[in-house]
Amino acid sequence: MINTKIVTVMLACAVFFLVLDLIRREKLTFKYAAFWIFVSGGAAFFAIFDRVLFRMASFLGFQLPSNFIFFTLLSVFVFLGLLMTIFLCQQNSRNEMTAQKIGLLELEIEQMKSRKVLDNEAGKDDS
Amino acid sequence: MKPKILVIVPAYNEAGNISATIQEISSLHLSRCFGDTEVSVLVVNDGSSDATAQHARKAGALVVSLPFNLGIGGAVQTGFKFAREQGFHFAVQVDGDGQHDVAFLEAIIRPVFNGEVDMTIGSRFLPPHLGYQSSFFRRIGIHFFARLISFLTEYKITDPTSGFRAYNKKMIEIFARYYPQDFPEPEAIVVAGRYKARIKEVPVTMRKRAQGNSSIRYFKTLYYMIKVTFAILLDKLKSPREA
Numbered sequence A: 001m002i003n004t005k006i007v008t009v010m011l012a013c014a015v016f017f018l019v020l021d022l023i024r025r026e027k028l029t030f031k032y033a034a035f036w037i038f039v040s041g042g043a044a045f046f047a048i049f050d051r052v053l054f055r056m057a058s059f060l061g062f063q064l065p066s067n068f069i070f071f072t073l074l075s076v077f078v079f080l081g082l083l084m085t086i087f088l089c090q091q092n093s094r095n096e097m098t099a100q101k102i103g104l105l106e107l108e109i110e111q112m113k114s115r116k117v118l119d120n121e122a123g124k125d126d127s
Numbered sequence B: 001m002k003p004k005i006l007v008i009v010p011a012y013n014e015a016g017n018i019s020a021t022i023q024e025i026s027s028l029h030l031s032r033c034f035g036d037t038e039v040s041v042l043v044v045n046d047g048s049s050d051a052t053a054q055h056a057r058k059a060g061a062l063v064v065s066l067p068f069n070l071g072i073g074g075a076v077q078t079g080f081k082f083a084r085e086q087g088f089h090f091a092v093q094v095d096g097d098g099q100h101d102v103a104f105l106e107a108i109i110r111p112v113f114n115g116e117v118d119m120t121i122g123s124r125f126l127p128p129h130l131g132y133q134s135s136f137f138r139r140i141g142i143h144f145f146a147r148l149i150s151f152l153t154e155y156k157i158t159d160p161t162s163g164f165r166a167y168n169k170k171m172i173e174i175f176a177r178y179y180p181q182d183f184p185e186p187e188a189i190v191v192a193g194r195y196k197a198r199i200k201e202v203p204v205t206m207r208k209r210a211q212g213n214s215s216i217r218y219f220k221t222l223y224y225m226i227k228v229t230f231a232i233l234l235d236k237l238k239s240p241r242e243a
Helices: A002-024 A030-048 A050-059 A065-126 B018-027 B052-058 B072-085 B102-113 B136-152 B169-177 B184-194 B221-237
Strands: B004-011 B038-045 B062-065 B090-093 B119-123 B165-168 B199-203
Touching: A002 A030, A030 A050, A050 A065, A065 B062, A065 B072, B004 B018, B004 B052, B004 B072, B004 B102, B018 B038, B018 B052, B018 B102, B038 B052, B038 B072, B052 B062, B062 B072, B072 B090, B072 B169, B072 B184, B090 B102, B090 B169, B102 B119, B102 B165, B102 B199, B136 B184, B136 B221, B165 B169, B169 B184, B184 B221
Parallel strands: B004 B038, B004 B090, B038 B062, B119 B199
Antiparallel strands: B090 B165, B119 B165
């Protein structure tokens, strides 16, 4: 039991420090890292205070605490998957808007450039 | 102030067809057909890897080149955004692959130009012309969507997948803000229904593609039908967006 606790706490610490390092190296922003910090904190807490976990499992009607853990993990990942899909769609539509804006601005710049060339030529003719 | 008409031509790897399409449009002298109007042709080069943009520019069109492929919905919406920003009063959509017979452009624009309706759709299934009507399986799909859209909206549409369409300023504003990206043609009718747009179908003929491959050919018809049906049903659940 002690060994399991140690492994879980170590794993949670590894995730926690990995996330901190990713933030430090600017590979991850706090907005997205917050969830993983929370998860690693929760894992460490429940590993140390496992009685809380057992009580919660029994209160919610799970016959085995392990069932409760698996159920919770599965629920969290389903929620996380949905959240990631929402972010992905947001990014996709932002990409599309940016691409459209770039295309339209390019055309505007081209039109301005050709107008400038015409104006310059007209200026030369006048002088 | 002269009324301004924008012909939007979305094109993806259409170097072989685009010049001919633009020349055909130019030869119609649309500005004369509608009195004193200003007509511009805008090719939306949807991230083509060939010389579509160069050919279109050479043929005399304005060209917006998107940095990567957005698909037909994103390309057409770029045209609406351009029309809105440049103050066009009417827009007409013509595919760059030569499938749409541009001889019908005047017929497509006329009801919108006269203020009878907000949007027209060129239908290949309305008499009297009845030319090329697509392959058998696609026709099944088109008729299915026609029934579905007629059931879900107040419109009796025969050709919901036709991209040969004309729009007035009201529709330009709406579609510049939001244009469906997944299956734009049938979905756009449902969107137009949300804004109580007046829609009319105009008989046209369509041609077989001159060169290249239609992207739809790669979809398994049934899978495509299921996906579009879901998209249309989901569209029906949405509410109009605020400006």
